[in-house]
Amino acid sequence: xxxxxxxxxxxxxxxxxxxxxxxxxxxxxxxxxxxxxxxxxxxxxxxxxxxxxxxxxxxxxxxxxxxxxxxxxxxxxxxxxxxxxxxxxxxxxxxxxxxxxxxxxxxxxxxxxxxxxxxxxxxxxxxxxxxxxxxxxxxxxxxxxxxxxxxxxxxxxxxxxxxxxxxxxxxxxxxxxxxxxxxxxxxxxxxxxxxxxxxxxxxxxxxxxxxxxxxxxxxxxxxxxxx
Numbered sequence: 001x002x003x004x005x006x007x008x009x010x011x012x013x014x015x016x017x018x019x020x021x022x023x024x025x026x027x028x029x030x031x032x033x034x035x036x037x038x039x040x041x042x043x044x045x046x047x048x049x050x051x052x053x054x055x056x057x058x059x060x061x062x063x064x065x066x067x068x069x070x071x072x073x074x075x076x077x078x079x080x081x082x083x084x085x086x087x088x089x090x091x092x093x094x095x096x097x098x099x100x101x102x103x104x105x106x107x108x109x110x111x112x113x114x115x116x117x118x119x120x121x122x123x124x125x126x127x128x129x130x131x132x133x134x135x136x137x138x139x140x141x142x143x144x145x146x147x148x149x150x151x152x153x154x155x156x157x158x159x160x161x162x163x164x165x166x167x168x169x170x171x172x173x174x175x176x177x178x179x180x181x182x183x184x185x186x187x188x189x190x191x192x193x194x195x196x197x198x199x200x201x202x203x204x205x206x207x208x209x210x211x212x213x214x215x216x217x218x219x220x221x222x223x224x225x226x227x
Contacts, residue, residue, distance in 0.1 A: 001025055001026070001046040001047070001116060001158075001161075002025070002026045002027075002028070002043075002045050002046050002179070002182075003020055003025050003026070003027050003028075003045060003046060003048065003049065003112065004028050004029075004030070004036070004039055004040055004043070004045045004047075004048045004049070004050075005017055005020075005027060005028070005029045005030070005048075005049045005050075006029075006030045006033065006035075006036030006039075006040070006048070006049070006050045006051060006054065006059065006062065007029070007030075007031070007049070007050075007051045007054075007078065008031050008032060008051060008053075008054050008055055009051070010031070012051075012078075012101075013029050013031065015105065016049060016105070016108065017029050019105045019108075019109065020109070020112070023109055023154075024155070024157065024158065026158065026179065026181065026182045027182060028043070028045075028182060032054060032057075033054035033055060033056040033057030033058055033059065033061070033062060034056040034057050036050065036054065036057070036059075036062055037057050037061075037062045037065060040062060040065075040066055040071070041065065041066070041069065041071075045073050046073065046074075046116060046119070047073060047074045047075070047076070047112055047116055047119070048066075048073055048074070048075045048076070049075075049076045049078060049108070050062055050063065050075055050076070050077055050078065050095075051077075051078045051079065052077055052078065052079035052081060052090060053079065053080070053081075059077060059078075059079075060077075060089070060090060060093040060095075063075055063077070063090075063093045063094040063095055064093050064094060066094065067093075067094035073119075074096045074097075074115035074116065074119050075094065075095045075096050075097075076095070076096065076097045076098075076099060076108070076111055076112060076115060077090045077095040077097070077098045077099065078099055078101055078103070078108075079098065079099075079100060079101060080100070080101045081100075087100075096115055096118075097111050097114075097115060099111060117139060120138055127139050129161070129164040129165065131164055131167050131211060131222060131223070131224065132209065132211060132224045133145055133146045133147075134164070134203060134211055136160065136161060136164055138161070141157060143157065143160065143203075145203055145207065146207070150202050150203060151202075152199070152202065153198075155180060155181075155195055156195060156199045156202070158179070158180045159176060159180055159195055159196070159199055160199060160203070160222075162175075162176065162179045162180060163212070163220065163221075163222035164222060166222070167222050167223055168221065168222075168223045169221065170215050170218050170219050170220070170221050171219050171220055171221070172218065172219040173219055175219070176192055176219070176220075177191075177192065196212070196214075196220060199212065209224065211223065211224065
């Protein structure tokens with residue numbers, strides 16, 4: 001899942017970014033309100049963490065702009081303003097939650113996860129992805145093949161989620177790097193090949209029908225083999 005952080009304090013932004021990345025999320029980070037508004041309105045995110053007081057465009061303006069455009073992605077506001085009236089103003093602007101600074105990262109992570117669960121349960125997205133006998137439970141973060149639990153690392157889970165959301169389509173290395181690692185360029189690394197090899201051994205080895213296919217010169221495709 002992809003999260004946008006809009007925070008002008010470099011230390012706070014880096015702290016949140018590294019923590020969420022370690023938790024398995026793909027994270028983009030903007031340091032100004034203007035950059036945050038641009039990313040929030042031109043990219044797709046599963047959740048946003050937005051500081052209220054930002055240079056240029058403030059956090060509540062970003063939220064109001066998103067809501068006015070129909071963007072319903074959950075938003076967690078960060079702010080040093082702790083009065084009840086401040087929190088109410090943030091929620092009325094369209095935020096889904098409000099966290100007062102300073103905060104513990106474990107609480108921020110728990111709040112983000114709660115927002116994501118709520119979003120999935122709302123019916124706006126599927127909570128279970130299925131391709132043949134391969135099933136991914138997004139809420140429990142579990143994967144099964146023929147009802148057998150498959151243990152995946154965080155990046156492997158994100159790769160498989162992206163492939164299952166694009167079943168039957170060819171996905172390129174660049175698409176996977178952007179979706180799972182947040183890279184907007186190909187750093188000439190074999191990270192995709194390594195992770196794909198591990199993923200293939202976990203979801204296909206020992207089964208008569210392969211699901212993960214290499215498309216030579218193009219990328220990868222997840223689909224049922226044609227009989």
